[in-house]
Amino acid sequence: xxxxxxxxxxxxxxxxxxxxxxxxxxxxxxxxxxxxxxxxxxxxxxxxxxxxxxxxxxxxxxxxxxxxxxxxxxxxxxxxxxxxxxxxxxxxxxxxxxxxxxxxxxxxxxxxxxxxxxx
Numbered sequence: 001x002x003x004x005x006x007x008x009x010x011x012x013x014x015x016x017x018x019x020x021x022x023x024x025x026x027x028x029x030x031x032x033x034x035x036x037x038x039x040x041x042x043x044x045x046x047x048x049x050x051x052x053x054x055x056x057x058x059x060x061x062x063x064x065x066x067x068x069x070x071x072x073x074x075x076x077x078x079x080x081x082x083x084x085x086x087x088x089x090x091x092x093x094x095x096x097x098x099x100x101x102x103x104x105x106x107x108x109x110x111x112x113x114x115x116x117x118x119x
Contacts, residue, residue: 018056028065
C-alpha cells in the first residue's frame with residue numbers, strides 16, 4: 001500500500017469508527033471544500049452519507065486522504081497523476097489478494113482430491 005509519507009506533522013488518527021468532514025479536515029490539514037472536490041476526482045473515496053447528506057468518513061478513508069494529500073502536495077502529482085497512481089496500487093493489491101485466494105483454493109482442492117483418491 002502507498003505510504004502516507006510526509007504526514008508526520010499531522011495529528012494521530014483517533015480510534016473512532018466514523019469522522020465528520022470537519023474532523024477529517026483537521027486531521028488531514030485539508031479544507032472541507034477540497035475534501036468534497038476529491039470525492040469527485042478519486043473513486044476510492046466514498047464517505048457514508050446520512051441525515052441531511054452529512055458525510056461520515058471511516059479510518060481507511062482518512063488514511064487515503066492523507067495519501068492523496070501527500071501525492072498532491074509533497075510529491076507534486078497532478079490530480080490525474082495521483083488518481084492513476086492510486087488505481088495502479090489498488091490493482092496491484094487486488095491482484096495480490098486474488099492470487100492468495102487462488103493459492104488457497106488450489107490447496108483445498110488438492111486436499112479434497114487426496115481424500116477422494118484414498119477412498
